[in-house]
Amino acid sequence: MVDTPEASAITLRGVSAGYGSRRVLHQFHGAIPALADTVVVGPNGSGKSTLLGVIAGVTPTTAGTVQHGAGMGTGCGMGTGMGSAARPAFVVQRSAVSDVLPLTARDTVAMGRWDRLGLWKRLSARDWSVVDTSMERLGVRDLAGRQLGELSGGQRQRVLVAQGLAQEAGLILLDEPTTGLDLAAQRRIAQVIGEVKSEGVTVVQATHDLAAARRADHCLLLQDGRLVGEGAPAAVLTDAALEEVWQLPRRV
Numbered sequence: 149m150v151d152t153p154e155a156s157a158i159t160l161r162g163v164s165a166g167y168g169s170r171r172v173l174h175q176f177h178g179a180i181p182a183l184a185d186t187v188v189v190g191p192n193g194s195g196k197s198t199l200l201g202v203i204a205g206v207t208p209t210t211a212g213t214v215q216h217g218a219g220m221g222t223g224c225g226m227g228t229g230m231g232s233a234a235r236p237a238f239v240v241q242r243s244a245v246s247d248v249l250p251l252t253a254r255d256t257v258a259m260g261r262w263d264r265l266g267l268w269k270r271l272s273a274r275d276w277s278v279v280d281t282s283m284e285r286l287g288v289r290d291l292a293g294r295q296l297g298e299l300s301g302g303q304r305q306r307v308l309v310a311q312g313l314a315q316e317a318g319l320i321l322l323d324e325p326t327t328g329l330d331l332a333a334q335r336r337i338a339q340v341i342g343e344v345k346s347e348g349v350t351v352v353q354a355t356h357d358l359a360a361a362r363r364a365d366h367c368l369l370l371q372d373g374r375l376v377g378e379g380a381p382a383a384v385l386t387d388a389a390l391e392e393v394w395q396l397p398r399r400v
C-alpha cells in the first residue's frame with residue numbers, strides 16, 4: 149500500500165461512484181504510485197473502467213475524495229478540479245468510440261492537443277510534430293489519412309493510444325489497451341508504456357492480461373467495486389486470490 153501523498157500520484161479515500169441509481173464503486177480506498185505503471189485487474193463488471201473514469205474526472209463521485217499528487221482532493225461529484233494542462237490523458241476502449249465520426253486517424257490523434265490550443269484554436273507546427281511523433285511511436289503513421297471508422301479494431305486502438313500520448317499528460321489512463329490486439333501490437337504498446345514511464349509519466353491501465361499485469365510495478369485488484377488487493381503484482385495476483393476473485397474451481 150502506497151500511503152504517503154509524496155509517493156502517490158492519486159489517492160482515493162472512501163470513493164463511491166456509479167451510474168444513476170447503480171452504485172459501482174463502494175467506499176473505495178486506494179493509491180496510485182507516481183512515476184510507475186499500475187494495473188487495475190478484476191472480473192468483468194468489477195468496476196475497472198469506472199475507476200479510471202473517476203480518476204480521469206469524467207465519472208462523477210457521490211462520496212469520498214480523489215486527491216491528485218499532494219494537492220487538495222475533490223469532494224463528491226466535483227471531478228478532478230485540475231487545470232486543463234494537468235488533465236490526465238484517458239484512452240478509452242476502442243468500442244467506446246463511434247464508428248461514424250468523419251475523422252481521419254491523424255485528426256483523431258490531433259484531438260489530443262485540443263486542451264492546449266491557444267487563442268486562435270489552431271494547431272501549431274509543434275502540435276503537429278507531437279501528433280506525428282505519437283503516431284510514429286504506435287506504428288500508425290501510415291494510417292494518417294484513413295477514416296477512423298474504416299480501421300481495424302487493433303489499428304483503431306493504436307490510434308487512440310497515440311491520441312493519449314499526444315496529450316503529453318503527466319498521467320495516462322488506458323482502458324484495456326491491448327485487448328484483442330495481435331502480438332506485435334501488444335508488444336509495441338507495452339514498449340511505449342515502458343518508455344513513457346521512464347520519461348516521467350504515471351501510467352494506469354485496466355487489463356485482463358495477467359501476464360502483462362505481473363510485469364507492472366503496482367496492482368489494484370477489484371471485486372464487485374471494492375479493492376480486495378493492492379501492492380506488488382506478485383503479492384496480489386496469487387493463485388488463491390485469482391481463484392477467490394474469479395470464483396474458479398480449486399485446483400487439486
Ligand SMILES: Nc1ncnc2c1ncn2[C@@H]1O[C@H](COP(=O)(O)OP(=O)(O)OP(=O)(O)O)[C@@H](O)[C@H]1O
Pocket residue numbers: 167170172190191192193194195196197198199354
Ligand atoms: N454507462 C453505464 N451506465 C450504467 N451502468 C454502467 C455503465 N457503465 C458501466 N456500467 C455498469 O457498471 C458496472 C461496472 O462496469 P465497468 O465497466 O466499470 O467494469 P469493468 O471492470 O471495466 O468491466 P469489463 O472487464 O467488462 O470491461 C457494471 O455492472 C456495468 O454494467
